Amino acid sequence: MTKPFSLQTLMKLAQHQNDSATSRLGQLNRQQQGAQQSLDTLLEYRKDYQARLQEAARNGMNPADWRNFQQFINKLDDVISQQLKLVEQSKASTQAGCNEFDAARRKLKSFDMLQQRHIKEQKKIAEKSEQKTLDEHTSRVAAYKMSNLEEQNK
Numbered sequence: 001m002t003k004p005f006s007l008q009t010l011m012k013l014a015q016h017q018n019d020s021a022t023s024r025l026g027q028l029n030r031q032q033q034g035a036q037q038s039l040d041t042l043l044e045y046r047k048d049y050q051a052r053l054q055e056a057a058r059n060g061m062n063p064a065d066w067r068n069f070q071q072f073i074n075k076l077d078d079v080i081s082q083q084l085k086l087v088e089q090s091k092a093s094t095q096a097g098c099n100e101f102d103a104a105r106r107k108l109k110s111f112d113m114l115q116q117r118h119i120k121e122q123k124k125i126a127e128k129s130e131q132k133t134l135d136e137h138t139s140r141v142a143a144y145k146m147s148n149l150e151e152q153n154k
Contacts, residue, residue, distance in 0.1 A: 002122040011111040014104070021097070021104040028097040032090040039083045046076050 005011070053069045061069075 002126060005115050005118045007111060007114060011108075011115060014108045014111050018101075018104040018108045021101040025094070025097040025101045028090070028094040032087070032094045035083070035087045035090045039080070039087050042076065042080050042083055046073065046080060049073060049076065 049069075050073065053073065056065065056069070
């Protein structure tokens with residue numbers, strides 16, 4: 001009879017941790033992509049607004065409009081700066097998630113390797129037991145035949 005894998009509970013826990021780390025990493029990747037897309041959109045918007053300012057300046061504009069344009073661009077630069085920080089934080093979180101995922105995956109692989117060894121050992125034990133049983137049966141049959149031959153020769 002084979003023994004159950006004694007670390008099965010820990011392996012299930014490692015599997016759960018791996019699944020959680022995988023899910024979390026996916027979520028962090030989506031957040032990072034969203035933050036980067038927002039930054040890209042803001043940068044594109046600033047570029048377009050800067051081009052409009054230059055076009056308006058070429059066509060001539062009054063000082064109040066110029067000031068409004070500049071104030072808006074300054075506010076846009078502040079938002080871009082905040083978004084850059086958010087992107088950097090998101091990248092750091094994603095890297096931490098990658099590290100967590102890698103650790104969980106290594107742990108799961110270790111338990112899986114131990115389980116595979118356990119299965120091989122149990123298979124060897126079962127094969128030896130089966131061979132022993134077969135040898136004992138063969139020995140009994142041979143002994144029975146020998147005793148029958150001896151009785152017939154008497």
